[in-house]
Amino acid sequence: MMQIDVLTLFPEMFAPLEYSIMKNAQDQGHLAFHTHNFREYAVNKHGHVDDYPYGGGAGMLLRVEPIVEQLEALQKSSHARTILVDPTGVPFTQELAMEWSNEEQLIFICGHYEGFDQRIREFVTDEVSIGDYVLTNGELPAMVMIDATVRLIPEVVGNDASIVQESYSDSLLEYPQYTRPQVFRDLEVPEVLLSGNHAKIEQWRREQALLNTLHRRPDLLETAQLSEAEKQWLSQQN
Ligand SMILES: C[S@@+](CC[C@H](N)C(=O)[O-])C[C@H]1O[C@@H](n2cnc3c(N)ncnc32)[C@H](O)[C@@H]1O
Incomplete structure (x- = not known):
């Protein structure tokens, strides 16, 4: 069974994964899906997880400590593929979805505000973008990537031929x-x-x-x- 964990400040946003093929994948034991609100590792009792950028500039950045502490609390093994959801990452493709569908554990880190403190990149295996545009949050891109990956797990869609002959597969x-x-x-x-x-x-x-x-x-x-x-x-x- 594949395990997918998502680090997010907005776990409720993942409700779409409770429907259709994503739901079946979980009910049939092909997927274990969990969200983790890294605000639990906030740097103070006010729940702060973000701060002003050094050197000035617009907006707030996500601090590195809450994310890394949450990550370390749930990393099952050093083999987990840990994915920073980020518009400066490599483009997400069907090929990458195919590669990920063979992994035991995927961990997605969703950004917000102006993005992440640069040092978070030292703690991930992948930095991935879903396209050349900027969204307000990493939850939507994470869901896109999870959906594309999970439907490639053998037996989730139920018809191998429909996957093999699809757009982008060759x-x-x-x-x-x-x-x-x-x-x-x-x-x-x-x-x-x-x-x-x-x-x-x-x-x-x-x-x-x-x-x-x-x-x-x-x-x-x-x-x-x-x-x-x-x-x-x-x-x-x-
Ligand atoms: C407003 S964006 C930050 C953009 C960042 N300041 C930049 O210019 O690269 C906030 C968060 O949304 C997510 N995000 C936005 N667009 C994305 C994309 N095209 N692909 C993947 N993640 C994206 C990332 O998690 C990002 O940290």
């Missing part, structure tokens, strides 16, 4: 998918999907995934595993 975006009705207004399901010819369907899906990626995220094609024939086919599509 550096390609997913192909278009359709369900009933066969015709909605004048919008028809592509003929090939009704043909029953599995080889043709697979080929169509692969080509559509390649085209989707070419049109929407051409940068991904640089790392995608493509055959020579596919590279040539793609070069003729522009």
Whole structure:
């Protein structure tokens, strides 16, 4: 079972993890999820966990002591992956989610205000951002990363194929998918999907995934595993 611990000043914000697949993962024993309010390790009886930045500047910074003391109180083993949720970190990707889904314990540290005292970085294994924009808090990014990771734990989503063929799993975006009705207004399901010819369907899906990626995220094609024939086919599509 994977254990995920989150250091946060706002444990109530994690209510979304009590629903749907995240809830099932916990009920079925694939995930143990706990929040820890590091205000319990506040530096004084007034509950202070933040302070003014040395050298001046706007806003307040989270102090290092409450976070490190909370971290040390719950670190099960030195193998725990300890993740600082931070906009200056490396970008979160499907590949990272895949790597984390094999870990025994993940610990997320959520920031607030102007962020963290720099020295907290000495106590973590990863510093990760969810994108090139700034949110008010680390709780939302932590939930995004937890959700993307937990659904990759074997048996959590329940259908390995649906994960293997998804967008980003092989550096390609997913192909278009359709369900009933066969015709909605004048919008028809592509003929090939009704043909029953599995080889043709697979080929169509692969080509559509390649085209989707070419049109929407051409940068991904640089790392995608493509055959020579596919590279040539793609070069003729522009
Ligand atoms: C207002 S932000 C601090 C921004 C910081 N002063 C900076 O410029 O890098 C407060 C907290 O929100 C979280 N946060 C905001 N944007 C994020 C992002 N794109 N990825 C990950 N965490 C983010 C981090 O935990 C951060 O400490």
